[in-house]
Amino acid sequence: MSCLLLFYFLQHDYRASVSLFIFFLLGLFIYQIGSTFVYGLITSQEMKVLISRSFLFFILIGMILSLKISKQKIDLPLKLPNLHTHITMPFHQLKVGIFLLFGLIGSSMILIPVLFQETSAIRSLFLFGVMFAVINATLEEVIWRGVMLSSLKRNVSTLYAVVITSVGFGLIHLSIGIPVMLSLLFSFGGLFYAIVVLKSKSLYPAIVFHMIMNVGMVYNGWII
Numbered sequence: 001m002s003c004l005l006l007f008y009f010l011q012h013d014y015r016a017s018v019s020l021f022i023f024f025l026l027g028l029f030i031y032q033i034g035s036t037f038v039y040g041l042i043t044s045q046e047m048k049v050l051i052s053r054s055f056l057f058f059i060l061i062g063m064i065l066s067l068k069i070s071k072q073k074i075d076l077p078l079k080l081p082n083l084h085t086h087i088t089m090p091f092h093q094l095k096v097g098i099f100l101l102f103g104l105i106g107s108s109m110i111l112i113p114v115l116f117q118e119t120s121a122i123r124s125l126f127l128f129g130v131m132f133a134v135i136n137a138t139l140e141e142v143i144w145r146g147v148m149l150s151s152l153k154r155n156v157s158t159l160y161a162v163v164i165t166s167v168g169f170g171l172i173h174l175s176i177g178i179p180v181m182l183s184l185l186f187s188f189g190g191l192f193y194a195i196v197v198l199k200s201k202s203l204y205p206a207i208v209f210h211m212i213m214n215v216g217m218v219y220n221g222w223i224i
Contacts, residue, residue, distance in 0.1 A: 001025055016070040017155045020063055020148065027062030031055045032175060045224050046128045052176075053132065056139040063147045075150045076142070081200035100205050103196055107209040110216030117219065129218040137210035144169045144190060145197045145206050158198070166190035189213070 001022065008018045034055040039048050067074050083097030114122060144165045152161035170187030174180065193206040217223050 014155060016067075016072050017152055019066045019070050020151055023062035023066035024059060024148070027059035028172070028175070030058040030062075034058065035175075049224055050128070050131055050135060053136045053139070056136070056143065060139060060143050060147065063143065063151075067147070067151060072151060072154070074147065075154075076146045077150065077197060077201055077203045079202055081202040081205060087199045096200050099199060100196070103192075103205065103209055104212075107212040110213055110220070114216070114219045122219070125218055128224075129215045132218055132223060133211040133214035137207050137214050140169070141193065141203055141207045141210055145193050146203050149194060149197065162191065162194045162198070166194055169193075 004018055004022050004025070008015055008022065011018065035052040038051045038055075041048070064074060081096050081100065083095065083100070085096050086093040087096055087099060148168070149161055149165045152164060166187045167184075167190070169190030170183045170185070173183040173186050178186070193210060196206045196209065197203055214223075
C-alpha cells in the first residue's frame with residue numbers, strides 16, 4: 001500500500017490505475033475483517049462460506065469509488081454476445097457461438113465426478129452449490145473481468161490488463177487458504193475468462209462458465 005501511495009503521487013499519468021489498486025486493497029482489507037468475524041460466529045460452515053464470499057461486494061464498492069474519484073467511466077461489457085459474429089483466432093476465424101460452446105464443454109468437464117456420486121449427496125449440496133456459484137462467480141467476474149479489466153484497458157495495453165487481472169485473480173485465492181501453486185493455476189482460469197470476455201464482448205458467458213466451475217468445486221469437496 002505504501003508503494004502504491006508513493007507511486008500515485010509520483011506518476012500522474014497512471015493515477016487512475018494506481019487508485020484502482022489502492023481502493024481494491026482497501027476493499028480486500030474490509031473483506032478479510034468481515035470474513036474473520038463471520039467465521040467466529042457459531043453457525044453452519046455453509047452459511048459462513050456464503051456470507052464470507054458475499055463480502056467481495058466491499059471490494060467492488062471500493063473500485064467503483066476509485067473510478068468515481070478519478071472521474072472514470074464504469075464500462076462493463078453487459079451486452080449479450082452476438083453468437084453469429086466471427087472472432088479472429090491465430091490462424092482462422094470462428095463464430096462466437098462455436099467458441100462459447102467449446103468453453104461450455106470444457107467448463108462442464110469438472111462436473112463429470114458428480115455423475116458417480118450418490119443422489120442423496122447431490123441433493124444435500126444442491127442449494128449450497130447453486131447459491132455459492134451465483135454469489136462467488138458473479139462478484140468475482142464483475143470485479144476482475146468487469147471493472148478491473150475494462151478500467152485497466154483504458155490506461156495500459158490489453159495484454160498488460162489481462163496479465164494483471166489473471167494473476168491477481170489467482171493470487172487472491174490465497175486469502176481463503178488455497179495453496180500458492182494451486183492459486184497460480186487459478187490464474188490460467190482467469191486468463192480463460194478474460195479471453196472469453198474479450199472475444200465475446202460480454203461478461204455473461206464468463207459468469208456462466210465460472211458458475212459451472214464453482215458448482216463442480218463444491219461437489220468435488222474443494223470448498224467445504
